[in-house]
Amino acid sequence: MPISIQVVGGSLGGLTAACLLRDDGHDVTVFERSSRELEERGAGIGFLPATGRYLADRAGIDLSTISVATDHIRYLDRTGDVVHDAEHRYLFSSWNTVYRETLRAFGSDRYRLGAELVDLVQDADGVTGIYTDGTEHRTDLLVAADGIGSFTRGRLAPGSDRSYAGYVAWRGMVPEAELPTDVSSMLGDAITYHVYANSHILVYPIPNAAGSIASGDRLINFVWYRNYLEGGDLDDLLTDRHGERRDLSVPPGLVAAHHEEEARATARARLPWQIATVVDAVPDLFIQCVNDIEVERMVFDRVCLLGDAAFAVRPHAAAGTAKAADDGWRLAEALSAHPDLPTALGAWERTQLELGHRLLDRTRVVGRRSQVSNTWEPGDPDLIFGLYGPGE
Ligand SMILES: Cc1cc2nc3c(=O)[nH]c(=O)nc-3n(C[C@H](O)[C@H](O)[C@H](O)COP(=O)(O)OP(=O)(O)OC[C@H]3O[C@@H](n4cnc5c(N)ncnc54)[C@H](O)[C@@H]3O)c2cc1C
Numbered sequence: 001m002p003i004s005i006q007v008v009g010g011s012l013g014g015l016t017a018a019c020l021l022r023d024d025g026h027d028v029t030v031f032e033r034s035s036r037e038l039e040e041r042g043a044g045i046g047f048l049p050a051t052g053r054y055l056a057d058r059a060g061i062d063l064s065t066i067s068v069a070t071d072h073i074r075y076l077d078r079t080g081d082v083v084h085d086a087e088h089r090y091l092f093s094s095w096n097t098v099y100r101e102t103l104r105a106f107g108s109d110r111y112r113l114g115a116e117l118v119d120l121v122q123d124a125d126g127v128t129g130i131y132t133d134g135t136e137h138r139t140d141l142l143v144a145a146d147g148i149g150s151f152t153r154g155r156l157a158p159g160s161d162r163s164y165a166g167y168v169a170w171r172g173m174v175p176e177a178e179l180p181t182d183v184s185s186m187l188g189d190a191i192t193y194h195v196y197a198n199s200h201i202l203v204y205p206i207p208n209a210a211g212s213i214a215s216g217d218r219l220i221n222f223v224w225y226r227n228y229l230e231g232g233d234l235d236d237l238l239t240d241r242h243g244e245r246r247d248l249s250v251p252p253g254l255v256a257a258h259h260e261e262e263a264r265a266t267a268r269a270r271l272p273w274q275i276a277t278v279v280d281a282v283p284d285l286f287i288q289c290v291n292d293i294e295v296e297r298m299v300f301d302r303v304c305l306l307g308d309a310a311f312a313v314r315p316h317a318a319a320g321t322a323k324a325a326d327d328g329w330r331l332a333e334a335l336s337a338h339p340d341l342p343t344a345l346g347a348w349e350r351t352q353l354e355l356g357h358r359l360l361d362r363t364r365v366v367g368r369r370s371q372v373s374n375t376w377e378p379g380d381p382d383l384i385f386g387l388y389g390p391g392e
Contacts, residue, residue, distance in 0.1 A: 002026050003140035003341065006129050008117045008152060009033075012095070013307025013324030014145030015102045015111075016054050020332040021143075022106070023058060029139075030106070031131060033116035033146075043171055043286075044206035044221035046318025046385050047091040050325045051098065059105040066101060067093040068205045068213050072190035075378040076272040084378035090191055090385065092204045094219075097211045098321070117144075117151055120303065127302040141341065142303045143331070145324065148248065148293060150309035156300040162291040165314055165364075167371045168237065169290060170224040170263055172252075172282030176205065177216050179281060183274045187220050193378070194272050199226055200370045203275055220278055223315065224263075225290070227371055237287065248291070252284035260285055290314055290367070294360055298352055299345040306331065311356030314363035316370075318385040323359060326387060327352050359387065 002025040007018045010032030022028045045051070047067045055061040069091055075084040103111065119130035120142060128138045144152035153160055176184040186192070191204045201224040207213045228234045238246045240254040250256075255263075267279035279285070293312035298305045307324030331348050338344035366383060369376045376383070384390040 001339070003335070004138075005029075005141045005143060006031060006127075006137050006139045007143045007145055008129065009145035009147055009150075009307075009309070010103075010111055010113075011145065011147060011307075012051070012099060012102060012321045013147075013309075013327065014143070015099070015106055016325045017143055017145060017306055017328030017331060018110075019054055019058065019102065019106050020328050021335070022110075024332050024336060026335070027139075029110045029112065029137065031112050031115040031117060031129065031137070033114075033132075035114040043173065044092055044094050044204060044219070044223075045098070045321055046204075047093040047098070048319055048322040048385065048387050050319075050322035050329070050387050052091075052093075053325060053329065055098070055101050055105065059101065061101055063091065065213070066097050066207065066211060067091040068207060068218060070190050070204060073378075074190040074192045076192060076194050076274065078194070078196070078270070078272060080272040080274050085190075086379060088384070090204070092191075092206050092221075094206045094209075094211075094221075095321075096209060097207045100211065117146065120152070120155065122302045140302065141345075143306055144303060144309050145306045146309050148291060148308045148312045150305065152303060153293075153295065153305055153309050156303060157295050157297060157305070160293065160295045162293045162312065164230050164234070165290040165292055165367060165371075166230070167225050167227045167290050167367070168234075169288045169315065170226055170285055171222065171288060172279065172285045173206065173219040173221045174278055174281045174283075175208065176218050176220050179220060179277060183277050184220065186274055187278065188215075188218070192275070194275055195370065195376050195378070196270055197374060198371055199224070199270075200376060201225070201271060201275055203278060222275065222278055222282075224267075224279070225367075225371060226263075234289075238289070248289050250287040252286040255285055255287060292360060292364065294357065296353075297349065298356075299349045302341070304331070304345055304348070310352070311360055313356075313360045314367045316363045316366035316383075317359060317387065317390075319359060319363075319387040322387040323355065326355065355388070362389075 334348035
């Protein structure tokens with residue numbers, strides 16, 4: 001039975017769910033807080049099958065045209081020698097590229113920008129979302145895909161606050177054409193790791209900002225996990241170069257100069273020369289905090305939490321967008337399979353709670369092995385990316 005649905009949050013989780021629910025005949029509108037399309041988030045993502053499933057199965061997109069395939073998992077030692085090389089195929093893309101295609105599949109008619117949910121009221125017959133632009137929308141269901149800082153989670157599941165994992169990701173991208181050829185050729189066909197005391201960095205190629213995957217056009221992207229103590233240590237890192245204490249991330253161009261200099265110097269001192277060359281060549285480094293979020297409920301009468309709004313998992317399985325997409329697929333399936341909304345949402349919640357807890361536990365274990373216990377072993381199958389389990 002078709003119902004009316006407002007999706008709050010128009011990033012990959014919200015958009016994928018919106019496409020699927022719209023395809024099933026529901027009356028769907030997306031409300032996104034940002035006043036502009038979200039093109040500025042250009043970082044790389046491990047591109048697991050669930051993330052690309054809508055685009056491949058429903059939008060007719062050949063995933064090989066929007067992602068870069070790598071055929072090796074490679075580890076370098078401090079001197080830059082290869083100490084482990086195994087054949088393994090991964091796909092990588094960029095957030096921008098996947099967002100652009102998913103938004104095209106949904107269309108812009110029902111994608112409202114500059115609409116931040118600031119209140120919600122529900123009763124037996126429906127849910128009303130109240131937005132900053134002064135509008136109110138009443139629907140049968142509200143899907144909250146409003147991310148790690150979810151207003152909706154804060155309102156309906158107080159106490160499910162994020163908890164800082166003890167480390168952040170330093171990140172950056174550089175055009176491969178700007179790197180020496182011995183560096184770009186070594187880093188261009190693999191995910192390349194370096195693991196050292198209480199840290200690791202990984203490097204992989206991604207499409208450029210325009211989505212090109214042609215050799216020579218691509219970007220080389222890195223994610224470098226580094227420990228900072230909660231309190232003054234982290235506060236100083238997250239205080240940007242204008243003195244503003246940032247919450248979850250410090251964008252490109254705003255990392256405090258002393259931290260940016262320290263990171264580049266540490267890269268030169270501690271990382272293989274090929275990877276240090278990449279860190280040095282990146283014009284603007286940026287920082288994302290690693291946090292855990294978990295909830296005990298995802299359904300609150302006519303509201304459900306989806307993607308990072310429910311569970312934010314550490315990035316070590318490269319599965320955050322895949323989990324958000326899976327939440328959308330399962331929600332659409334549950335609404336089709338069950339005659340009434342409470343039964344459908346109850347069935348959906350059982351499977352997705354289990355997935356969220358399992359994935360979060362797995363990524364915590366992997367994170368601890370790198371950042372705390374120094375028990376990360378190249379070649380360990382448990383370290384393979386995957387949503388449902390390593391490699392799955
Ligand atoms: C360092 C790092 C590396 C990562 N690597 C990977 C990877 O390799 N592969 C992968 O799949 N995932 C990765 N992730 C995770 C991935 O980025 C997230 O899991 C994913 O973006 C979650 O999508 P989402 O749609 O649930 O939330 P988000 O992408 O956070 O989107 C939430 C949206 O809601 C909007 N919003 C917020 N509040 C409101 C409101 N009140 N009203 C209206 N709109 C609102 C926001 O503007 C935003 O657009 C990584 C994350 C980090 C931190």
